[in-house]
Amino acid sequence: MDMIRSVPVPALGTKLSAEEAMRLAISEAYKGATRVSPNPLVGAVILDAQGGFLSAGYHEFYGGPHAEVNALKDLKPEQLQGAHAFVTLEPCAHEGKTPSCAKMMAKLPLKKVTFGLIDPNPLVAGQGAEILRQAGIEAEVFSSADPVLEAKLKLALEEVCEAFLWNFRQKKVFVSLKMASSLDGQVALKSGESQWITGPESREYVHYIRACHDAILVGKGTIEFDNPSLNIRHPTISKKNKVVVIDGEAELLGKFAHLKLADVHDPADVFWCVAEELQEKVEALLQSLGRAPQIVYVKTRVSGDLDLQDLLAKLYSKGIRSVMVEGGAFTASSFIKEALVNRIYMFQAPIIMGSGGARSWTETIRISAMADKLQIRNPRYLTFGNDFMITGTF
Numbered sequence: 250m251d252m253i254r255s256v257p258v259p260a261l262g263t264k265l266s267a268e269e270a271m272r273l274a275i276s277e278a279y280k281g282a283t284r285v286s287p288n289p290l291v292g293a294v295i296l297d298a299q300g301g302f303l304s305a306g307y308h309e310f311y312g313g314p315h316a317e318v319n320a321l322k323d324l325k326p327e328q329l330q331g332a333h334a335f336v337t338l339e340p341c342a343h344e345g346k347t348p349s350c351a352k353m354m355a356k357l358p359l360k361k362v363t364f365g366l367i368d369p370n371p372l373v374a375g376q377g378a379e380i381l382r383q384a385g386i387e388a389e390v391f392s393s394a395d396p397v398l399e400a401k402l403k404l405a406l407e408e409v410c411e412a413f414l415w416n417f418r419q420k421k422v423f424v425s426l427k428m429a430s431s432l433d434g435q436v437a438l439k440s441g442e443s444q445w446i447t448g449p450e451s452r453e454y455v456h457y458i459r460a461c462h463d464a465i466l467v468g469k470g471t472i473e474f475d476n477p478s479l480n481i482r483h484p485t486i487s488k489k490n491k492v493v494v495i496d497g498e499a500e501l502l503g504k505f506a507h508l509k510l511a512d513v514h515d516p517a518d519v520f521w522c523v524a525e526e527l528q529e530k531v532e533a534l535l536q537s538l539g540r541a542p543q544i545v546y547v548k549t550r551v552s553g554d555l556d557l558q559d560l561l562a563k564l565y566s567k568g569i570r571s572v573m574v575e576g577g578a579f580t581a582s583s584f585i586k587e588a589l590v591n592r593i594y595m596f597q598a599p600i601i602m603g604s605g606g607a608r609s610w611t612e613t614i615r616i617s618a619m620a621d622k623l624q625i626r627n628p629r630y631l632t633f634g635n636d637f638m639i640t641g642t643f
Contacts (some may be wrong), residue, residue, distance in 0.1 A: 255279070258295045259522040262361050268393055270294045270302075270335040271365060272403055277307040277316070278337050278409045281359045283460035283486055284310040289368075291338045293451035295369035297328045298331030298360065315341065317350040321357070335391075337406055338411075339368040342376035351377035355384035363387045366408035369417040379641050404627060412571045413643075415591060422561045423571040425462060426569040427455060427594040428581055429611045435611045444475065447598045456483040458594060462573040464520070464564070466489035468580035469501050478509045479575075491518045493564065493572060495580060499523045499531050506540050516542050520567065522560055524549045543567075553554070560585035582613040585623070590643050593625060599638045 256276035277292030284327035307317030338351040381388040393399035412423035625641035
């Protein structure tokens with residue numbers, strides 16, 4: 250869900266291959282990354298009958314026009330005669346907050362529509378393509394004569410709307426994990442101090458990633474030691490976000506009004522996760538609080554820890570579709586241990602903190618053989634100032 254590679258929009262009439270057009274559509278899709286949830290990121294590119302570039306568009310915000318509409322809106326019928334549209338996801342067939350893109354495109358003199366993926370939404374799922382075919386427009390899933398290039402673009406198409414695809418395929422919250430560590434893998438001192446490991450360039454990018462998710466999730470230790478705001482502070486992004494706090498024993502709930510969270514977030518946007526067996530105690534406590542967050546009652550395991558799978562299921566039922574786990578060390582390693590992380594963002598600073606007086610973000614994870622090591626798939630790399638970042642999926 251990170252905008253790693255950006256493709257510049259070409260000049261009008263520039264000849265593009267099918268692969269170049271789809272790569273541009275993917276780049277366009279990322280422009281809506283911070284505003285479209287729970288909808289997918291979608292980009293569209295229109296080529297004329299000779300394969301020359303006409304326009305590009307993307308889904309800008311939830312409830313707004315879809316990518317196809319934005320790409321086509323300023324083009325005249327004569328420009329579209331025999332044109333070829335490339336879309337990262339199958340054009341929608343259903344009427345929701347916006348009209349059906351497939352039905353809109355079916356009225357135009359397009360020759361062909363190539364889409365990257367079949368939409369997993371059962372309201373679409375092949376129906377968009379069928380609407381186009383019934384109108385005499387060729388409609389097909391993207392393919393390439395170059396199998397290596399096709400594989401790369403297919404992966405990029407999956408990644409650009411990975412949270413949406415996970416939501417519909419699995420009916421679960423998409424989970425990202427962001428950690429900032431020293432070269433030797435430490436994320437905080439034993440005291441809990443962690444500000445700042447990475448530099449300002451990395452921290453600015455983290456706020457972009459925050460804006461790409463519905464909510465930020467932290468454990469009570471992070472709240473207790475850092476008293477963070479956990480809002481989005483990016484120079485070009487203005488967005489309110491949600492926060493999830495894991496506080497199984499409800500130890501910090503009574504202090505909510507005195508936290509920075511309460512100052513910068515609407516209490517309705519803060520989800521406080523506590524053990525369900527404490528419901529009676531928590532309900533009594535809430536009566537004495539002037540301002541209180543939303544309470545999420547979660548099942549517990551035999552160990553007494555909250556059941557993280559149940560926690561995510563409860564968040565999904567409340568409309569949260571993606572969360573970014575930001576800490577602390579125990580919370581991060583618990584999500585990894587439970588195999589609940591879809592994507593990782595690992596920032597490393599050129600410093601050494603030493604394991605003797607610090608904490609590792611994998612402190613609860615144990616493997617007995619190298620064959621059991623956890624593998625990051627499809628890794629990509631970026632640098633921010635003096636820091637290094639790796640992102641990939643599990």
